[in-house]
Amino acid sequence: xxxxxxxxxxxxxxxxxxxxxxxxxxxxxxxxxxxxxxxxxxxxxxxxxxxxxxxxxxxxxxxxxxxxxxxxxxxxxxxxxxxxxxxxxxxxxxxxxxxxxxxxxxxxxxxxxxxxxxxxxxxxxxxxxxxxxxxxxxxxxxxxxxxxxxxxxxxxxxxxxxxxxxxxxxxxxxxxxxxxxxxxxxxxxxxxxxxxxxxxxxxxxxxxxxxxxxxxxxxxxxxxxxxxxxxxxxxxxxxxxxxxxxxxxxxxxxxxxxxxxxxxxxxxxxxxxxxxxxxxxxxxxxxxxxxxxxxxxxxxxxxxxxxxxxxxxxxxxxxxxxxxxxxxxxxxxxxxxxxxxxxxxxxxxxxxxx
Amino acid sequence: xxxxxxxxxxxxxxxxxxxxxxxxxxxxxxxxxxxxxxxxxxxxxxxxxxxxxxxxxxxxxxxxxxxxxxxxxxxxxxxxxxxxxxxxxxxxxxxxxxxxxxxxxxxxxxxxxxxxxxxxxxxxxxxxxxxxxxxxxxxxxxxxxxxxxxxxxxxxxxxxxxxxxxxxxxxxxxxxxxxxxxxxxxxxxxxxxxxxxxxxxxxxxxxxxxxxxxxxxxxxxxxxxxxxxxxxxxxxxxxxxxxxxxxxxxxxxxxxxxxxxxxxxxxxxxxxxxxxxxxxxxxxxxxxxxxxxxxxxxxxxxxxxxxxxxxxxxxxxxxxxxxxxxxxxxxxxxxxxxxxxxxxxxxxxxxxxx
DNA sequence: CACGTAATTGTTAGCGCTCACAAGATGCCT
DNA sequence: AGGCATCTTGTGAGCGCTAACAATTACGTG
Numbered sequence: 001x002x003x004x005x006x007x008x009x010x011x012x013x014x015x016x017x018x019x020x021x022x023x024x025x026x027x028x029x030x031x032x033x034x035x036x037x038x039x040x041x042x043x044x045x046x047x048x049x050x051x052x053x054x055x056x057x058x059x060x061x062x063x064x065x066x067x068x069x070x071x072x073x074x075x076x077x078x079x080x081x082x083x084x085x086x087x088x089x090x091x092x093x094x095x096x097x098x099x100x101x102x103x104x105x106x107x108x109x110x111x112x113x114x115x116x117x118x119x120x121x122x123x124x125x126x127x128x129x130x131x132x133x134x135x136x137x138x139x140x141x142x143x144x145x146x147x148x149x150x151x152x153x154x155x156x157x158x159x160x161x162x163x164x165x166x167x168x169x170x171x172x173x174x175x176x177x178x179x180x181x182x183x184x185x186x187x188x189x190x191x192x193x194x195x196x197x198x199x200x201x202x203x204x205x206x207x208x209x210x211x212x213x214x215x216x217x218x219x220x221x222x223x224x225x226x227x228x229x230x231x232x233x234x235x236x237x238x239x240x241x242x243x244x245x246x247x248x249x250x251x252x253x254x255x256x257x258x259x260x261x262x263x264x265x266x267x268x269x270x271x272x273x274x275x276x277x278x279x280x281x282x283x284x285x286x287x288x289x290x291x292x293x294x295x296x297x298x299x300x301x302x303x304x305x306x307x308x309x310x311x312x313x314x315x316x317x318x319x320x321x322x323x324x325x326x327x328x329x330x331x332x333x334x335x336x337x338x339x340x341x342x343x344x345x346x347x348x349x350x351x352x353x354x
Numbered sequence: 355x356x357x358x359x360x361x362x363x364x365x366x367x368x369x370x371x372x373x374x375x376x377x378x379x380x381x382x383x384x385x386x387x388x389x390x391x392x393x394x395x396x397x398x399x400x401x402x403x404x405x406x407x408x409x410x411x412x413x414x415x416x417x418x419x420x421x422x423x424x425x426x427x428x429x430x431x432x433x434x435x436x437x438x439x440x441x442x443x444x445x446x447x448x449x450x451x452x453x454x455x456x457x458x459x460x461x462x463x464x465x466x467x468x469x470x471x472x473x474x475x476x477x478x479x480x481x482x483x484x485x486x487x488x489x490x491x492x493x494x495x496x497x498x499x500x501x502x503x504x505x506x507x508x509x510x511x512x513x514x515x516x517x518x519x520x521x522x523x524x525x526x527x528x529x530x531x532x533x534x535x536x537x538x539x540x541x542x543x544x545x546x547x548x549x550x551x552x553x554x555x556x557x558x559x560x561x562x563x564x565x566x567x568x569x570x571x572x573x574x575x576x577x578x579x580x581x582x583x584x585x586x587x588x589x590x591x592x593x594x595x596x597x598x599x600x601x602x603x604x605x606x607x608x609x610x611x612x613x614x615x616x617x618x619x620x621x622x623x624x625x626x627x628x629x630x631x632x633x634x635x636x637x638x639x640x641x642x643x644x645x646x647x648x649x650x651x652x653x654x655x656x657x658x659x660x661x662x663x664x665x666x667x668x669x670x671x672x673x674x675x676x677x678x679x680x681x682x683x684x685x686x687x688x689x690x691x692x693x694x695x696x697x698x699x700x701x702x703x704x705x706x707x708x
Numbered sequence: 709c710a711c712g713t714a715a716t717t718g719t720t721a722g723c724g725c726t727c728a729c730a731a732g733a734t735g736c737c738t
Numbered sequence: 739a740g741g742c743a744t745c746t747t748g749t750g751a752g753c754g755c756t757a758a759c760a761a762t763t764a765c766g767t768g
Contacts, residue, residue, distance in 0.1 A: 049747085050746075
């Protein structure tokens with residue numbers, strides 16, 4: 001008798017001793033139920049052709065032993081880990097956090113676990129690294145919360161290796177993607193302002209390099225041009241309230257500014273603050289529109305008119321796409337676009353007579 | 355020759371055919387490097403006693419084949435998945451999201467993956483379910499972002515099975531925990547207001563059932579009592595700006611209110627809004643202090659004086675604790691408390707002369 | 709230069725599960 | 739009653755890796 005063997009026997013044999021708290025395995029269940037391990041496996045996996053009373057006996061044994069299948073063993077043989085990866089930029093922000101939330105929920109109900117990786121920057125290398133790391137863990141697919149252009153192309157470059165879906169924004173023909181229709185949201189916001197009699201609309205854009213920034217700016221510009229309104233120079237920030245405040249200070253100095261479309265709500269908050277400090281009333285002197293509709297937007301001073309995007313829906317849809325791809329839908333090069341929706345509140349008014 | 359065997363041989367043999375894109379395994383690396391698979395394993399795991407040139411040869415083979423160790427196989431034999439679980443309440447909120455972020459970062463640098471589970475409610479059953487699910491996946495430990503009292507006790511009840519650390523708040527002697535010192539934060543805020551000459555301080559508390567609500571309320575009350583100030587009835591909300599707004603409407607009607615300590619910043623935002631609508635100026639008529647110091651707090655109207663808690667630090671510390679426990683630190687029934695810090699801005703002023 | 713010691717590499721046996729196949733049991737039809 | 743299809747259960751192998759042990763080689767030292 002070899003040592004290994006005997007060790008094993010000993011442990012199995014010493015069950016009654018009690019000190020050896022070995023987790024029960026399938027064989028234990030099988031023995032207790034008086035069937036083969038394969039039958040236990042069948043019950044566990046819902047295979048057909050198991051006699052009802054046999055199934056019952058097995059289930060009882062499972063309950064009695066509090067048996068839990070070993071997922072590593074299963075993953076080893078099936079080559080499926082039931083785990084998906086999410087790489088995200090700054091999941092501290094409301095948008096990414098909500099998307100992650102939506103993704104996780106959808107994943108869970110589809111029977112998957114989700115493993116996360118947060119990035120500080122979305123450059124090609126970081127994304128690559130994160131995805132590699134996740135792959136090493138054996139995840140089956142990845143959703144990248146990738147609002148930055150660079151990230152999207154980084155994703156496109158490695159997309160061959162493993163199923164990937166991007167969410168947030170961007171236009172990369174090679175990667176399935178779900179995003180809000182930023183352009184149409186921006187257009188709606190701008191048109192709304194124009195309709196109220198504003199001669200033109202200023203824009204506080206997001207940082208360069210972000211697809212969202214670009215799409216929203218493009219939408220804004222398109223409406224202005226279509227309406228024959230002058231296109232003022234673009235201010236831009238980094239999404240933070242702070243940057244919105246700074247831009248606001250600059251905008252407040254320009255007497256001709258009567259309407260501003262901000263690329264997100266946080267910047268709009270900062271802008272509101274700056275305008276207030278500069279003694280410019282909103283919406284009396286200047287109208288402001290945001291983007292996102294964060295839960296607090298209705299409690300700004302004044303309550304913010306904004307463009308709502310449904311982040312969790314975004315996450316959910318992205319996950320659906322990924323699951324479909326995993327199930328064999330041969331690379332659906334889809335680009336799902338979700339329409340945003342304007343939420344009217346009190347930060348917008350008719351143009352001041354001048 | 356048995357069928358299984360021959361299938362395998364066939365696949366290995368047909369490498370050159372190219373259609374069979376089998377992932378390289380350790381044996382392939384071994385063959386290419388001219389060593390045994392065990393030596394490859396040694397190189398991979400940094401075992402001593404491998405001759406430098408052998409190591410080099412192995413590494414070269416790994417690179418050439420783009421070999422990636424199979425984590426399931428490794429987990430099966432080592433019984434370690436290198437994965438930790440995080441169960442969180444509403445990771446859409448700034449606090450939980452930041453903690454998750456901190457946890458993930460710390461976990462990564464400690465060589466762990468993190469698998470998340472978001473809950474809609476923190477009742478005992480949900481927590482139990484989430485932890486069980488995570489366990490089935492084979493995670494080695496769990497950190498529960500558990501601000502609710504009920505969750506904490508739920509955690510305590512199941513803590514025997516698997517290493518668990520709680521983060522957020524609560525006092526459960528049986529579970530290691532890291533939290534901000536809510537009471538001392540609340541005390542500082544209240545004292546600050548009193549020192550400015552306010553006769554007393556009103557309190558807008560968080561929802562019942564949350565440890566944080568309770569601790570902050572207790573801290574507030576203690577200072578009031580110590581100072582001999584009257585203890586006004588407590589308003590409470592559900593952390594949202596909306597609930598803060600509603601409470602604010604009620605508070606605005608009471609002429610004697612000159613100072614309010616809010617249990618979080620979002621409610622303070624709503625309160626500010628309500629006060630503004632009611633024509634009560636802040637800080638002229640009423641001073642307001644929040645709790646959290648969310649990134650936007652400095653851009654409220656007016657900028658909010660608040661108590662800052664370092665969420666990512668919280669997450670980081672929780673993870674440290676968990677890792678220590680995994681490493682064998684025999685159940686450190688620690689309760690790490692992190693001191694919060696007051697951030698002075700413009701929502702607070704001296705008591706109005708009346 | 710024989711010999712003990714340490715360094716280096718290889719061999720074997722599983723980890724706990726599912727898959728492919730085989731075999732026995734059962735039922736139904738002619 | 740025989741034969742065939744179907745249901746039900748069992749057997750054996752192997753997923754890719756690490757741990758334990760064995761074997762070989764290299765290196766000083768008396």
